[in-house]
Amino acid sequence: xxxxxxxxxxxxxxxxxxxxxxxxxxxxxxxxxxxxxxxxxxxxxxxxxxxxxxxxxxxxxxxxxxxxxxxxxxxxxxxxxxxxxxxxxxxxxxxxxxxxxxxxxxxxxxxxxxxxxxxxxxxxxxxxxxxxxxxxxxxxxxxxxxxxxxxxxxxxxxx
Numbered sequence: 204x205x206x207x208x209x210x211x212x213x214x215x216x217x218x219x220x221x222x223x224x225x226x227x228x229x230x231x232x233x234x235x236x237x238x239x240x241x242x243x244x245x246x247x248x249x250x251x252x253x254x255x256x257x258x259x260x261x262x263x264x265x266x267x268x269x270x271x272x273x274x275x276x277x278x279x280x281x282x283x284x285x286x287x288x289x290x291x292x293x294x295x296x297x298x299x300x301x302x303x304x305x306x307x308x309x310x311x312x313x314x315x316x317x318x319x320x321x322x323x324x325x326x327x328x329x330x331x332x333x334x335x336x337x338x339x340x341x342x343x344x345x346x347x348x349x350x351x352x353x354x355x356x357x358x359x360x361x362x
Contacts, residue, residue: 210255212361213238217246218255222356225259262355265318272321273347278313278333281340288312291338300328311343322346 210218216236220227227235233243250256265271280287288306295304295315303316319325325344333342 213242214246214250214255215359215361217243218250218359221247221256221259222359269320270318272319272325273350274317274319274325275345275347276315276317276329276333277311277343277345278315278339279311279341280313280338283312287338291336294336294338298328298332300325300332311341 213236216238217232220232220235229240229244229247232247233240236243238246247256265273278291280291291313292304292306295301295313300317300319301315302318303314305314306312307314317325317328319328329342329344333339
């Protein structure tokens with residue numbers, strides 16, 4: 204990871220264009236960012252090497268592929284020790300239903316975003332994966348009734 208102050212305004216412009224549409228050609232990214240192709244390509248390459256651009260992927264409309272249910276679950280570990288947190292962190296990586304996992308402060312240890320086909324599939328995930336695990340002492344779920352905003356674009360500002 205790099206310090207945000209190492210990014211110059213041209214880096215920010217390139218990142219904004221890529222966040223909006225990473226499928227654009229280098230020529231199109233360069234044009235929208237206001238630079239020529241070779242410097243643009245070099246910037247993108249450097250941003251990837253520095254880990255600022257972690258990956259380039261397709262954003263799929265979840266409902267179009269039958270994933271119509273979303274819940275946020277607050278997970279409390281029975282004993283929130285370093286070892287248990289590391290074990291839970293590894294478990295979450297094996298659960299495709301969990302699309303986001305955040306370790307948080309407060310009365311619970313984790314906030315996870317779970318995406319499934321429907322409420323029955325979520326119930327199976329909850330009972331057979333989360334609550335069946337001895338690491339977990341409590342789960343509180345909030346079911347999403349409508350998504351108002353859903354973006355992966357970060358609010359990048361030029362310094």
